Amino acid sequence: MNETALVIRNKVGLHARPATLFVQAALRFQSDIRLIKDGHEGNAKSFRAVLALGVNQNDRVLVRAEGLDAAEAVQALTDLVEANFGEA
Numbered sequence: 001m002n003e004t005a006l007v008i009r010n011k012v013g014l015h016a017r018p019a020t021l022f023v024q025a026a027l028r029f030q031s032d033i034r035l036i037k038d039g040h041e042g043n044a045k046s047f048r049a050v051l052a053l054g055v056n057q058n059d060r061v062l063v064r065a066e067g068l069d070a071a072e073a074v075q076a077l078t079d080l081v082e083a084n085f086g087e088a
Contacts, residue, residue, distance in 0.1 A: 001064060001065070002065050002071045002073075003064040003065070003074065004078055005060060006060070006061055006062075006063060006077075006078060006081045008055050008057060008058065008060075008081060009058065009081075010084055010087065011057055011087075013054075013055045013057050013059060014051070014055035017085070019050045019051055021080060021085050021086070022050060022081075023045060023046065023047050023050055026044040026045045026073065028076070029070075029076070030067055030068055031066055032066050033045060033065045033070075033073050033074075034064045034065070035049075035050055035053060035055075035061055036061060036062040037053045037059060037060075037061045037062075063078070
């Protein structure tokens with residue numbers, strides 16, 4: 001299992017476009033990937049599950065992956081968040 005804590009800096013948090021990009025990135029991997037906020041956990045490959053967590057700007061989340069490509073999945077999602085989802 002691989003996991004990392006991230007702070008979402010995007011102005012709108014994980015809503016609409018950023019959530020879509022997050023889910024699309026997660027779907028590229030075979031591993032089971034979970035997004036956790038305040039003890040609530042959602043499937044990172046599900047748009048609805050990601051939105052349901054209500055991740056806002058400056059919220060801290062945990063990305064946890066388990067499977068053959070777990071390390072790569074966590075790194076890709078970390079890179080996406082650190083790049084602020086490609087927004088300025």
